[in-house]
Amino acid sequence: MLLLRRNKxxxxxxxxxxxxxxGAAFFNIALLVxxxxxxxxxxxxxxxxxANTLPTILQIGLGYIADKTHDKLRLMILTRIIQAILYSILTILFGLTTNDWLLFSFIIFINVASDLLSxxxxxxxxxxxxxxxxxxxLLAARSLQVSVMSLVNVIGQVIGVTLLTFLDNNFLYFSLFNALLFLISGIVLIVSRLQFNQKLKVTSHQNATSTLPEARFWVSMQINRRIIQSNKKLLHILFLFTLLNLLVGSIDGLISLTLLKYPSIYIKNYGFSLSIVNTMLAIGLVSGSFFTNDFLKRIKLNMLIIILLLFLTxxxxxxxLSxxxxxxxxxxxGIGYTLGKISPRVSTYVMTSVTEKQLGQIAGFMNTLVTLSVPLGQLxxxxxxxxxxxxxxxxxxxVPSMLLILYTLSYKAA
Known part of the structure; x- marks a missing residue:
């Protein structure tokens, strides 16, 4: 929070x-309703x-576009305006169309397009x-942003459902409200555009030596592959982080089945017990990324990964057993809290070890890999x-948790 106060x-x-x-969280839950x-x-x-998984799978391509865009602030402002226009169009469609499947097709298209822009x-x-x-x-900044994203995931859907109920499931007004949210998000950046451009101009000048030649998509992918392969620590982190998400992403489905088997351990009932368990994971994730100066501050990334694996074990x-x-x-x-520490550190390492012209693509590649690992683990x-x-x-x-602990203990470079 101090960083936010200091850095306008x-x-x-x-x-x-x-x-x-x-806005994205609001409409994702509204779409399910x-x-x-x-x-x-x-x-x-x-x-x-x-449809909701498609935008994350395509993050590699999105990273390429982001890296090749020179005025990234302008890109962010334009996408916010386009998103506002998309949901304004959807508002009109809600007023004109009564065919639920035709309208549903438009909603899916607009929501996927909006998520791709996000x-x-x-x-x-x-x-x-x-x-x-x-x-x-940088680590404090990324921790803050991870906590914001986690907080939105926790409260966004609850607020969205509450608002939709308040509007008596009037999707026309809900879509209009969503359009206003994206417009306000863009206006926040427009108001500060001059200050952003001044800062970006100065720092870009200072980092002008770290430029790479322009390359086509597939050539750029080969360059990214070589960058990852040549950076042993980055490769190690990518390997561990992907497998961590494969394991952690699987416990949600398993715990749902397990609680059904053991009604004697319920707190009140099945639904209440399951909601408490999932809420604690979310609270842990938000808390772990928000409290940056806690007792885990000086613990290395490898040890944090081992702690998470021990909680999983x-x-x-x-x-x-019992x-x-x-x-x-x-x-x-514990899993959520430790993961809230690990994610910002991984993101910060990528930001500091990868050149700016490749940053979006490598971050997008990691996001895609992590996203694909979750359904694979569940399967x-x-x-x-x-x-x-x-x-x-x-x-x-x-078994894989213990093997990963042994691998992490044997890794000397991190």
């Missing part, structure tokens, strides 16, 4: 991103889930942050749970 440009950028992320009201809600909900601006923002924040404050062994809702809650908070562990047993699935979680 970071404060404006974070505010703009917060409003934009809030609308899907549930169609003539075939199961099919519509499946389409929504698939992904583009998030990658374009990385070099801007690098310019407006001193190098010694504790959770798994508890559910195999399930306890309190151990589950504590483990989920592996849920298949084991359903075809063999839940205990086998949790034991299967312990």
């Amino acid at each position: 440009l970071l404060r404006r950028l974070t505010l703009s991103q917060f409003i934009e992320l809030l 609308y899907a549930s009201q169609t003539s075939n809600p199961k099919l519509a909900t499946t389409v929504v889930v698939i 992904g583009l601006t998030s990658l374009a923002a990385l070099p801007i942050i690098k310019h407006i924040v001193p190098s010694q404050d 504790l959770l798994s062994l508890n559910l195999v 399930p306890s809702i309190y151990v589950i809650v504590m483990s989920f908070f 592996i562990f849920l298949t084991i749970a359903n075809s063999v047993s839940l205990n086998s699935a949790w034991i299967s979680m312990v």
Whole structure:
């Protein structure tokens, strides 16, 4: 918070991103509500889930576009305005169309387009942050932004559903409100554009020596591959972070099935117990990224990864040997809190070790890899749970966790 008070440009950028992320979170939950009201809600909900993953999978291409755009602030402002226009068009469509599937198709298209633009601006923002924040404050800045993103994920959908209920499921007004959010997000950047450009001009001048020749997409991908392969520590971090997300992304589905098996450990009922567990994970994630000066501040990244894996092992062994809702809650908070420490450090390392012209592409590649690892992990562990047993699935979680702990302990460079 002190960094936000001291750094006006970071404060404006974070505010703009917060409003934009809030708008995206609002409409993602509204889209699921609308899907549930169609003539075939199961099919519509499946389409929504698939459509929501598409923008993140395409982050590599978005990173390329972000890196090749010279005026990244202008790109961010334009995308906010385009998003506002898209949701304004959708508002008009809600007023004109009564065919639920035709309208649903337009909603999906506009929402995917908006999410793609959001992904583009998030990658374009990385070099801007690098310019407006001193190098010694980069970790604090990224921690702050991760906590903002996590907070939006926690509160955004709740507020969105509440607002939609207040509007009596009037999607026309809800879409109009969303358009206003994106417009306000753009205005926040427009108001400070002169100060941003002055700062970016000065720092770009200072870093003018670190330029790379322009390259086509596939050539650029080969350059990025060589950059990652030549940087052993980056390769190590990418490998660990991907597998961490594969494991952590799988526990949500497994815990849902496990709680069904053990009604004796419920707090009140199944739904309440599950919501507490998931909420503790979210609170841990927000807290871990927000409190930057805690007792874990001086612990190295490798040790943080080991701590997370130990929490994961504790959770798994508890559910195999003697399930306890309190151990589950504590483990989920510990996993979230530690992950809230790891994510900003990984992001900061990428920002400081990769040249500005490749930053968006490599960050986009990492985002895509991490995104793909989550459904892959869910497929592996849920298949084991359903075809063999839940205990086998949790034991299967312990094995790679212990192997990763041994690998991390043996790695000397980090």
